[in-house]
Amino acid sequence: AQTVTQSQPEMSVQEAETVTLSCTYDTSESNYYLFWYKQPPSRQMILVIRQEAYKQQNATENRFSVNFQKAAKSFSLKISDSQLGDTAMYFCAFMSYQGAQKLVFGQGTRLTINP
Amino acid sequence: DAGVIQSPRHEVTEMGQEVTLRCKPISGHDYLFWYRQTMMRGLELLIYFNNNVPIDDSGMPEDRFSAKMPNASFSTLKIQPSEPRDSAVYFCASSLSLRIMRDTGELFFGEGSRLTVL
Numbered sequence: 001a002q003t004v005t006q007s008q009p010e011m012s013v014q015e016a017e018t019v020t021l022s023c024t025y026d027t028s029e030s031n032y033y034l035f036w037y038k039q040p041p042s043r044q045m046i047l048v049i050r051q052e053a054y055k056q057q058n059a060t061e062n063r064f065s066v067n068f069q070k071a072a073k074s075f076s077l078k079i080s081d082s083q084l085g086d087t088a089m090y091f092c093a094f095m096s097y098q099g100a101q102k103l104v105f106g107q108g109t110r111l112t113i114n115p
Numbered sequence: 116d117a118g119v120i121q122s123p124r125h126e127v128t129e130m131g132q133e134v135t136l137r138c139k140p141i142s143g144h145d146y147l148f149w150y151r152q153t154m155m156r157g158l159e160l161l162i163y164f165n166n167n168v169p170i171d172d173s174g175m176p177e178d179r180f181s182a183k184m185p186n187a188s189f190s191t192l193k194i195q196p197s198e199p200r201d202s203a204v205y206f207c208a209s210s211l212s213l214r215i216m217r218d219t220g221e222l223f224f225g226e227g228s229r230l231t232v233l
Contacts, residue, residue: 006157033217033220035220037220042226043204043206043224043226043227044224044226045206045208045222045224047219047220047221047222050219050220091157091158095216095217097217101213102148102160102163102171103148103160103216103222104160105150105157105158105159105160106157106158107156107157107158108157108158
């Protein structure tokens with residue numbers, strides 16, 4: 001079974017700084033999908049960014065980018081020019097291309113952006 | 116569309132009592148997921164349905180938990196009898212299709228039901 005591990009339970013940075021959240025996963029598959037979701041205090045889950053494993057190019061969405069290292073099974077999220085609104089719980093998630101068709105989430109990292 | 120609707124938002128009950136959590140997915144979505152979120156274990160998938168049929172219930176912790184989807188617009192997650200270790204936030208989520216979920220990451224979550232078992 002696939003597992004997703006986020007080793008940083010909490011992180012805190014100053015506004016405008018850059019922060020990187022770590023995620024590693026375990027799978028024997030070669031094709032799969034990886035996601036970062038944001039969960040603000042409202043508890044609604046919001047998709048931040050998505051990466052397909054067969055694409056070598058790292059995904060970017062405005063201030064959010066990933067560092068996808070397939071061989072190392074690592075998928076970190078970088079937030080540039082962090083804003084107060086980025087304060088939230090961030091979840092890394094994995095989905096198989098075949099087989100078990102479900103999103104497997106990591107434990108989450110609570111990120112606080114300080115003014 | 117109003118999004119995924121869950122009820123109740125908060126529930127406090129005593130050990131041994133039956134708890135029923137409810138979910139109304141987004142109209143037209145074929146997939147419904149129940150997740151549980153705790154500090155210790157993060158977000159765990161309990162069970163998911165496709166067209167009202169349970170597909171994977173391997174995440175259901177034990178026989179005290181059961182989930183049903185009698186029709187396309189309603190699902191319940193029941194805990195009987197409840198225990199303090201069941202205290203968590205329970206999320207329901209729905210998706211139009213697995214392909215869309217893969218291609219876009221779209222998985223619409225409800226606001227969750229926070230359960231406290233004393």
